[in-house]
Amino acid sequence: xxxxxxxxxxxxxxxVYFTEHLFDAENALLAQVFRSLVExxxxxxxxxxxxxxxxxxxxxxxxxxxxxxxxxxDLVVLAPEIIRVPxxxxxxxxxxxxxxxxxxxxxxxxxxxxxxxxxxxxxxLDMAGYAAAISHRGVRHxxxxxxxxxxxxxxxxxxxxVNYKGKKNFLGTFVPPVAVINDSAFLQTLEDRDWRSGIxxxxxxxxxxxxxxxxxxxxxxxxxxxxxxxxxxHLIIKCADLHLQHIRGGDPFxxxxxxxxxxxxxxxxxxxxxxxFELRHGEAVAIGIALDTVYSFLKGFISETDVLRxxxxxxxxxxxxxxxxxxxxxxxxxKAGLAEFREHLGGRLTITLLEAxxxxxxxxxxxxxxxxxxxNYLKTYETSLRLSPSV
Amino acid sequence: xxxxxxxxxxxxxxxVYFTEHLFDAENALLAQVFRSLVExxxxxxxxxxxxxxxxxxxxxxxxxxxxxxxxxxDLVVLAPEIIRVPxxxxxxxxxxxxxxxxxxxxxxxxxxxxxxxxxxxxxxLDMAGYAAAISHRGVRHxxxxxxxxxxxxxxxxxxxxVNYKGKKNFLGTFVPPVAVINDSAFLQTLEDRDWRSGIxxxxxxxxxxxxxxxxxxxxxxxxxxxxxxxxxxHLIIKCADLHLQHIRGGDPFxxxxxxxxxxxxxxxxxxxxxxxFELRHGEAVAIGIALDTVYSFLKGFISETDVLRxxxxxxxxxxxxxxxxxxxxxxxxxKAGLAEFREHLGGRLTITLLEAxxxxxxxxxxxxxxxxxxxNYLKTYETSLRLSPSV
Ligand SMILES: NC(=O)c1ccc[n+]([C@@H]2O[C@H](COP(=O)([O-])OP(=O)(O)OC[C@H]3O[C@@H](n4cnc5c(N)ncnc54)[C@H](O)[C@@H]3O)[C@@H](O)[C@H]2O)c1
Ligand SMILES: NC(=O)c1ccc[n+]([C@@H]2O[C@H](COP(=O)([O-])OP(=O)(O)OC[C@H]3O[C@@H](n4cnc5c(N)ncnc54)[C@H](O)[C@@H]3O)[C@@H](O)[C@H]2O)c1
Ligand SMILES: [Zn+2]
Ligand SMILES: [Zn+2]
Numbered sequence: 068x069x070x071x072x073x074x075x076x077x078x079x080x081x082x083v084y085f086t087e088h089l090f091d092a093e094n095a096l097l098a099q100v101f102r103s104l105v106e107x108x109x110x111x112x113x114x115x116x117x118x119x120x121x122x123x124x125x126x127x128x129x130x131x132x133x134x135x136x137x138x139x140x141d142l143v144v145l146a147p148e149i150i151r152v153p154x155x156x157x158x159x160x161x162x163x164x165x166x167x168x169x170x171x172x173x174x175x176x177x178x179x180x181x182x183x184x185x186x187x188x189x190x191x192l193d194m195a196g197y198a199a200a201i202s203h204r205g206v207r208h209x210x211x212x213x214x215x216x217x218x219x220x221x222x223x224x225x226x227x228x229v230n231y232k233g234k235k236n237f238l239g240t241f242v243p244p245v246a247v248i249n250d251s252a253f254l255q256t257l258e259d260r261d262w263r264s265g266i267x268x269x270x271x272x273x274x275x276x277x278x279x280x281x282x283x284x285x286x287x288x289x290x291x292x293x294x295x296x297x298x299x300x301h302l303i304i305k306c307a308d309l310h311l312q313h314i315r316g317g318d319p320f321x322x323x324x325x326x327x328x329x330x331x332x333x334x335x336x337x338x339x340x341x342x343x344f345e346l347r348h349g350e351a352v353a354i355g356i357a358l359d360t361v362y363s364f365l366k367g368f369i370s371e372t373d374v375l376r377x378x379x380x381x382x383x384x385x386x387x388x389x390x391x392x393x394x395x396x397x398x399x400x401x402k403a404g405l406a407e408f409r410e411h412l413g414g415r416l417t418i419t420l421l422e423a424x425x426x427x428x429x430x431x432x433x434x435x436x437x438x439x440x441x442x443n444y445l446k447t448y449e450t451s452l453r454l455s456p457s458v
Numbered sequence: 459x460x461x462x463x464x465x466x467x468x469x470x471x472x473x474v475y476f477t478e479h480l481f482d483a484e485n486a487l488l489a490q491v492f493r494s495l496v497e498x499x500x501x502x503x504x505x506x507x508x509x510x511x512x513x514x515x516x517x518x519x520x521x522x523x524x525x526x527x528x529x530x531x532d533l534v535v536l537a538p539e540i541i542r543v544p545x546x547x548x549x550x551x552x553x554x555x556x557x558x559x560x561x562x563x564x565x566x567x568x569x570x571x572x573x574x575x576x577x578x579x580x581x582x583l584d585m586a587g588y589a590a591a592i593s594h595r596g597v598r599h600x601x602x603x604x605x606x607x608x609x610x611x612x613x614x615x616x617x618x619x620v621n622y623k624g625k626k627n628f629l630g631t632f633v634p635p636v637a638v639i640n641d642s643a644f645l646q647t648l649e650d651r652d653w654r655s656g657i658x659x660x661x662x663x664x665x666x667x668x669x670x671x672x673x674x675x676x677x678x679x680x681x682x683x684x685x686x687x688x689x690x691x692h693l694i695i696k697c698a699d700l701h702l703q704h705i706r707g708g709d710p711f712x713x714x715x716x717x718x719x720x721x722x723x724x725x726x727x728x729x730x731x732x733x734x735f736e737l738r739h740g741e742a743v744a745i746g747i748a749l750d751t752v753y754s755f756l757k758g759f760i761s762e763t764d765v766l767r768x769x770x771x772x773x774x775x776x777x778x779x780x781x782x783x784x785x786x787x788x789x790x791x792x793k794a795g796l797a798e799f800r801e802h803l804g805g806r807l808t809i810t811l812l813e814a815x816x817x818x819x820x821x822x823x824x825x826x827x828x829x830x831x832x833x834n835y836l837k838t839y840e841t842s843l844r845l846s847p848s849v
Contacts, residue, residue, distance in 0.1 A: 068487055069476040071699055073614075073634070075706035080465040096459055106715075108806055173625060178802060180715070201592065204617060204630040205711075223464075226595060234564060239595040240631055243464070308462055315466035320596075324497075324571070411569060415499055 089250040090131035114146040116195045118187025120154030124256035146175035168198035188214040189221035196227030200242040213253035215265030219306035241320040264349030269306040278425025288383045324412045330419040331356030337404030341392040353386040361441040363421040389449040393442040480641040481522035505537040507586045509578025511545030515647035537566035559589035579605040580612035587618030591633040604644035606656030610697035632711040655740030660697040669816025721810040722747035728795030732783040744777040752832040754812040780840040784833040
């Protein structure tokens with residue numbers, strides 16, 4: 068027996084830019100981004116993939132993109148077609164969408180030095196990022212997220228995926244983008260649900276990492292609920308920053324099984340399924356966080372005052388914090404969800420709870436009775452809110 | 459405008475083991491490999507995918523695998539099915555093969571801490587590695603290469619792929635295996651073509667990197683042609699080592715466009731296409747190397763004595779060094795192949811030539827007239843061999 072050892076490191080680097088009205092002729096950012104990325108001597112190609120929801124809400128977008136690139140022809144040439152794809156989870160369920168993009172990459176000669184640029188919500192970015200990652204073993208990918216969730220969480224990270232035969236995110240890869248550009252103007256056209264939904268990821272990261280950010284969120288909750296642009300801009304930058312730090316500080320491609328940023332997510336994933344994805348990811352995450360926060364109290368880690376502060380924050384922001392699937396049949400679904408999460412992690416459970424507001428703690432067991440109690444706590448909380456709606 | 463910078467490194471590490479009769483009950487290697495990989499407290503799962511060509515040539519393999527794992531049940535449990543897939547390029551052309559594996563990963567609960575083990579030639583490993591890379595954003599992958607080419611080159615590296623709509627390797631990823639195990643016993647059942655084919659990759663890496671290895675190959679050429687096991691074992695270890703060094707010393711995931719290990723490959727890829735993959739990869743590479751070696755001579759980099767030494771080495775090993783597609787229509791196909799290769803690299807050509815035996819040199823232009831001359835040189839060389847077959 069003889070052995071050769073292989074070991075190496077692969078370096079990744081990308082910028083997350085924050086701007087407004089990216090495709091305005093006067094906005095030089097995108098041109099600068101391409102100038103920083105395209106190798107001297109090359110003329111790159113760029114293929115755009117756009118979320119139909121964004122396209123409809125921004126009817127001049129296509130024209131703006133074409134006009135913007137007219138002046139950049141020495142640097143990057145636009146593919147003759149902008150590909151529009153359905154927005155939301157549907158785009159991740161339909162394998163033909165990935166195929167359309169892969170085919171366009173082929174047809175328009177998008178090579179490993181060219182760019183697939185995706186504009187849209189988290190679902191479109193996940194699907195397009197996957198298509199980019201597998202074409203030619205990876206063409207360069209630029210993400211332009213258009214929802215709160217994708218600007219502060221899903222769109223700035225290193226994962227992509229599609230669903231397969233009813234299994235959420237079953238196919239995917241870990242491949243960082245070469246740039247992310249958050250344009251706050253897109254947020255104006257979001258439905259209230261999508262404006263709100265991504266805020267739960269900010270609450271998540273604040274609760275496990277940053278008490279000052281949590282205090283700030285608590286102070287801004289009314290303004291955020293009223294769709295004030297300024298605190299939202301701050302929220303997204305802060306939340307994105309914490310997520311980026313987490314990725315680089317830990318295990319970016321998740322080879323291990325500890326995933327502290329999944330706080331509240333084990334129950335959230337199960338709820339998304341149980342509701343057939345009628346709950347948005349962020350909405351399910353809010354419920355999942357509420358559940359694990361109550362569990363942390365029942366376990367004696369935090370006080371009831373803390374719990375009520377968290378639940379009140381979510382409630383003022385407009386989130387529902389309970390769902391009949393949580394307590395149905397003695398919380399059977401939650402118990403099954405926990406078992407599935409354990410299996411997903413490869414047999415050993417790692418769950419993040421709170422040992423204080425702003426401080427997560429990892430545990431490797433959860434008590435099924437307490438889970439059931441936590442679910443009932445949320446039920447009672449929501450019922451009492453309905454009875455006294457002024458609270 | 460505001461920017462957040464992201465940068466991090468991802469570390470990869472894996473061993474390439476060399477053994478004989480891996481699944482013999484007395485061979486402890488595979489058990490050790492699993493013991494070193496499986497996290498304490500886990501019981502991992504393993505799903506095997508086996509090349510039909512190997513299965514047929516080793517009729518007790520399936521039984522041996524089952525028996526071997528019977529004693530390892532506390533560490534790793536075998537999936538109830540061993541998946542057999544067609545060998546050779548066919549398996550990379552048929553998308554249903556990837557789907558079968560992805561479905562089995564799903565059905566048998568192969569998670570990110572479990573193992574997809576592929577046994578076969580380069581084509582089966584490429585396809586199975588791709589399926590492993592995209593399932594759950596990557597399940598752990600162990601490769602057991604069974605051809606010379608896959609043991610010394612394709613199976614030890616970081617790339618996987620399948621063909622898509624007639625485009626070779628159009629879909630794929632860069633994802634290293636967690637272990638590679640080269641079992642020399644498999645080589646005994648190879649057809650002569652497959653025994654020989656992978657030797658060209660050893661000649662390639664010797665010519666551009668290691669004159670001593672080239673001298674050794676030249677000394678061993680008769681033994682290698684006669685299928686002597688011992689020099690082949692040495693050749694594979696040496697060639698694998700040089701490839702592994704190259705990967706870790708450079709740009710493992712090929713973000714740039716210099717790929718010195720592609721010496722001889724621009725013409726080889728074109729020939730594989732033109733012959734509808736009737737030429738094996740290694741056979742096409744031998745011709746590609748011969749062509750670029752002659753070109754290096756015509757360009758004045760090396761002497762004709764050097765050229766003839768290289769051509770003679772290949773000839774004694776049993777390789778054909780010419781093909782009518784090379785010179786047909788004034789070498790039209792080669793000229794087109796060069797243009798395609800340039801495009802594949804994103805506009806800027808980088809080709810490795812020889813400035814001496816054992817020393818590659820990168821150039822960014824090639825002279826079409828000299829390419830045509832080189833093709834004709836090979837034609838004349840082969841014709842003269844046929845006229846005086848004792849040479
Ligand atoms: N990759 C990751 O790390 C990661 C992390 C978390 C979530 N996700 C994924 O993200 C997805 C959810 O993303 P999401 O919350 O952004 O929602 P979404 O992508 O499902 O979009 C929701 C709706 O908003 C529309 N829309 C998007 N931008 C708009 C705009 N500016 N104006 C008007 N309408 C607009 C879309 O067309 C869609 O109908 C899920 O599939 C989830 O799995 C991925
Ligand atoms: N991933 C990479 O970095 C990389 C590099 C070079 C080549 N490749 C790919 O490798 C493939 C070629 O691989 P290959 O040369 O190993 O040939 P192959 O995989 O095409 O196999 C050739 C034949 O040998 C049979 N076979 C395999 N092992 C056998 C054994 N031990 N006994 C009897 N028969 C056996 C197979 O069934 C098949 O019929 C091509 O698809 C090429 O693109 C990949
Ligand atoms: Zn989330
Ligand atoms: Zn090769």
